[in-house]
Amino acid sequence: MPGTLPLGDPVPADGSFPSAVREALDARADKPFGLYVHIPFCSVRCGYCDFNTYTAEDLGPGASRASYPDTLIAELELAARVLEAAGAPQRRLSTVFFGGGTPTLLPAEDLARILTRARELFGFVPGAEITTEANPDTVSPETAQILxxxxxxRLSLGMQSAVPKVLQVLDRTHNPSNVPKAHAAARAAGLETSLDLIYGTPGESLEDWRVSLEAALSCAPDHVSAYSLIVEEGTAMAAKIRRGELPDIDPDDQADKYLLADEMLSAAGYDWYEVSNFATAETTRSRHNLNYWLDSDWWGAGPGAHSHLAGLRWWNVKHPAAYAQRLATGTSPGHGRELLDDEAVVLEHLMLRLRIREGLDVAEYNGLPQRARRGGEPITAKVLNQLVSDGLIEEQAAHASSSAPEGRAVLTLKGRLLADAVTRRLAP
Incomplete structure (x- = not known):
């Protein structure tokens, strides 16, 4: 089952923000504002997954798929009231992302209705990116056209693997032959496409991974995400590994598979723009995910969803029944919240900027007031040169330029494999 939520400070019943956040809102007016919509339903629970998702048997009384769209819309309406009461500048949505779970287990008409209400409440910037995740078995030409x-x-398909035995270990139930069919349906409807892959599944060979990459590339999607499998405590897969029913994850095997992914995707014209994400062009990058990596703001709607606004993080109650009960009484579904302290701001800026293609702007990092308040040492040219010498960051980017007067830390391929280690070496 999903992991537990952090406690944090209590969220007021009306969802109102602390005074420090209200005072900071005007300065954030030019930052992108996104909406994450969590659809917590799955037909079965995958053995590796610890996301906040529920099968029909898990829901119990007080929650249902049929009533969920109205409950979700109630939170969107509450969000609009909270932002207005806080005096927040009007910011139209630049991105919307429906995730889960399996959003397309809801009728496409319901997803359309939720999106329409979000447009009415907040408005969209011209060219806004509107994405939904989907299981390949749930996408038909009719579904894609309604969306x-x-x-x-944009449609993001959970492909994971093209090899049946690997899908079986992951407890994925979709038919791999439906991936190209769903992709073609999305293309015919005029949608951009992304395929999500997972590598490092117990028992997956390097050749199995090559087959999955070849199958993904044969669809010619706009975007590919390639994530290493992480075995989370409390999942069915973790229990099987603990009992010896499955081999444990091998970091060296995962590194070999990342190298193969980079080789094959690069040869096919995909450029990495975040350690696990590859796109055919800058315009086909996931702008919603970039908002997370670039310290923008977003409202997360749905049970267990997380939000961020001007340094305030909050998260909703987890179970759909508790979520529905709160909103039925006009109460915020927020479970807890925290204002990020200086240490968290500095570390997250460093860690997240390092993961993207543009890298860490050293002058920007050294100028963070939070870093100065903590008394941390600035990153020096000597430190950058050592990382260049170790083959972890790009030499040319590390040199000062007009756009980055103290240089940038941009990960090399080796650096991407050791991104956490690079972060530790630069962390204050």
Whole structure:
């Protein structure tokens, strides 16, 4: 089952923000503002997954798929009231992302209705990126067209693998032959496409991984995400590994598979823009995910969803029944919240900027007031040169330029494999 939520400080019943956040809102007016919509339903629970998702048997009384769209819309309406009461500048949504779970287990008409209400409440910037995740078995030409007509611009398919035995270990139930069919349906409807892959599954060979990459590339999607499998405590897979029913994850095997992914994707014209994400062009990068990595703001709607606004993080109650009960009484579904302290701001800026293609702007990092308040040492040219010497960051980017007067730390391929280690070496 999903892991437990952090406690944090209590969220007021009306969802109102602390005074420090209200005072900071005007300075954030030019930052992108996104909406994450959590659809917590799955037909079965995958053995590796610890996301906040529920099968029909898990829901119990007080929650259902049929009533969920109205409950979700109630939170969007509450969000609009909270932002207005806080005096927040009007910011239209630049990105919307429906995730889960399996959003397309809901009828496409319901997803369209939720999106329409978000547009009415907040508005969209011109060219807003509107994405939904989907299980390949749940996408038909009719579904894709309804989504496109409603304003969705992008479909992200949970492919994971093209090898049946690997899908079986992951407890994925979709038919791999439906991936190209769903992709073609999305293309015919005019949607951009992304395929999500997982590598390092117990028992997956390097050749199995090559087969999955070849299958993904044969679809010619706009975007590919390639994530290493992480075995989370409390999942069915973790229990099987502990009992010896499955071999444990091998970091060297995962490194070999990342190198193969980079080789094959690069040869096919995909450029990495975040350690695990590859796109055919800058315009086909996931702008919603970039908002997370670039310290933008977003409202997370749905049970267990997380939000961020001007340094305030909050998260909703987890179970759909508790979530629905709160909103039925006009109460915020927020479970807890925290204001990020200086240490968290500095470390997250460093860690997240390092993961993207543009890298860490050293002058920007050294100028963070939070870093100065902590008394941390600035990153020096000597430190950058040592990382260059170790083959972890790009030499040319590390040199000062007009756009980055103290240089940038941009990970090399070796550096991407050791991104956490690079972060530790630069962390104050």
């Amino acid at each position: 496109a007509d409603a304003g969705f611009t």
